[in-house]
Amino acid sequence: MQIAVLGLGRFGSGLLSELGKLDHEVLAVDSNEGNVQRAAPLCTKAAVADITDELALRDLGVGGMDAAVVATGVLEASVLAAMNLQALGVPAIYAKASTDLHASILQRVGVSRVVQPEQDGGERFAHLLRVEAARDYLSLNADYGIGVYPAPPHLHGQPLSAVDSGDTTRRLLIVVRDDRVELNPVRDRVIGPGDALVFAGRDEDLAREL
Amino acid sequence: MQIAVLGLGRFGSGLLSELGKLDHEVLAVDSNEGNVQRAAPLCTKAAVADITDELALRDLGVGGMDAAVVATGVLEASVLAAMNLQALGVPAIYAKASTDLHASILQRVGVSRVVQPEQDGGERFAHLLRVEAARDYLSLNADYGIGVYPAPPHLHGQPLSAVDSGDTTRRLLIVVRDDRVELNPVRDRVIGPGDALVFAGRDEDLAREL
Numbered sequence A, B: 001m002q003i004a005v006l007g008l009g010r011f012g013s014g015l016l017s018e019l020g021k022l023d024h025e026v027l028a029v030d031s032n033e034g035n036v037q038r039a040a041p042l043c044t045k046a047a048v049a050d051i052t053d054e055l056a057l058r059d060l061g062v063g064g065m066d067a068a069v070v071a072t073g074v075l076e077a078s079v080l081a082a083m084n085l086q087a088l089g090v091p092a093i094y095a096k097a098s099t100d101l102h103a104s105i106l107q108r109v110g111v112s113r114v115v116q117p118e119q120d121g122g123e124r125f126a127h128l129l130r131v132e133a134a135r136d137y138l139s140l141n142a143d144y145g146i147g148v149y150p151a152p153p154h155l156h157g158q159p160l161s162a163v164d165s166g167d168t169t170r171r172l173l174i175v176v177r178d179d180r181v182e183l184n185p186v187r188d189r190v191i192g193p194g195d196a197l198v199f200a201g202r203d204e205d206l207a208r209e210l
């Protein structure tokens, strides 16, 4: 996919560095020279431009991209940039918003997916507090989630069946060993130091010591 | 758990509203009167105070809390508040940081978990772009993840076996029906409009149409 990232603050830079790892062709645009220079090694092309200027975006070839992300919290710049992307015919437009009002304006303008990284981050953190041992967490509903746990030292050498008692409230789903994902782990497989265990269950069961 | 949230910006407010749903006793503190008033209905107690003032935190009973989160991006206030929490003997201290440097200072001071919501949000969004149909995503490694999909209309009335072909690259893990989580969904269960399907697999397989 060819993707344009407009705005290279913390969110835009985090997006850029991850997209680079996922084999996308990325164009990065920002009005700040320093941000563009820092971005250049992480993407296919980086350019200094005003994202509210439709002609400047056209000249950069943004119109031919598969998708674009507007990554600035400045309301006016963000909304104008989103409208420019539509005028240039970009098929999929995404954006970050800094407030609920900003998010609803972007949705009205036709942005297909809007995120609010600070609010979303706070909500996600509320769950990470409960399941402290987890390195990441995905909420399924108010009480259930999926937690990713580095295998604690006392489990090294034990079989998986030691942590998956067929318990109805906490289920072992997946094992990631040294970055390789095993979608259907076999029960008698031995747990090692490089393993991460992925469980689903109620938050209080996910919070229990492994 | 009794938890103190110091700083009620977007991150702190998102955290507060989610903690309230999870049955914790929460004390919310901010120097801005308006933020405290907005927070009051979402928590057990809300107070106006300077989080860099150790005596003010002591008088609010922060020392007796099980955990505390420092939720301000202002470097000096954040680090001083974290040190105050340690001096008051709060056992678990968490914080958000606005830059890598800020994060490393907090870790050096002894904060147990530091998040950077903007950077983390950008990285997560890079994956959500690839698996567009997913409403949420948890990354397992650079290529694999877990996606949560609202059941598309063309699958309503079909059995789960229609989407879980025992395919080695995309595995159906869990079904959430109208907010109730089914950890071990049976294959011949019929998919309904209120269902969300949770798959694990390679990103490009998660991106495939259901």
Ligand SMILES: Nc1ncnc2c1ncn2[C@@H]1O[C@H](COP(=O)(O)OP(=O)(O)OP(=O)(O)O)[C@@H](O)[C@H]1O
Pocket: A006, A007, A008, A009, A010, A011, A012, A029, A030, A031, A032, A035, A049, A050, A051, A052, A071, A072, A073, A074, A077, A098, B118
């Ligand atoms: N009109 C514009 N044209 C190009 N770039 C812009 C424009 N307006 C803002 N930017 C850029 O967008 C980036 C994000 O700016 P913003 O002020 O939104 O910071 P922010 O919301 O704190 O972002 P983050 O939280 O991601 O760090 C900055 O790098 C800024 O230079």
Ligand SMILES: Nc1ncnc2c1ncn2[C@@H]1O[C@H](COP(=O)(O)OP(=O)(O)OP(=O)(O)O)[C@@H](O)[C@H]1O
Pocket: A118, B006, B007, B008, B009, B010, B011, B012, B029, B030, B031, B032, B035, B049, B050, B051, B052, B071, B072, B073, B074, B077, B098
């Ligand atoms: N010394 C202090 N004492 C109490 N509250 C403070 C102090 N310093 C900052 N705050 C509060 O912390 C909150 C977050 O402030 P900050 O300037 O970090 O905004 P922010 O980083 O944009 O936060 P967010 O991204 O979560 O909205 C604000 O509500 C502010 O009033």
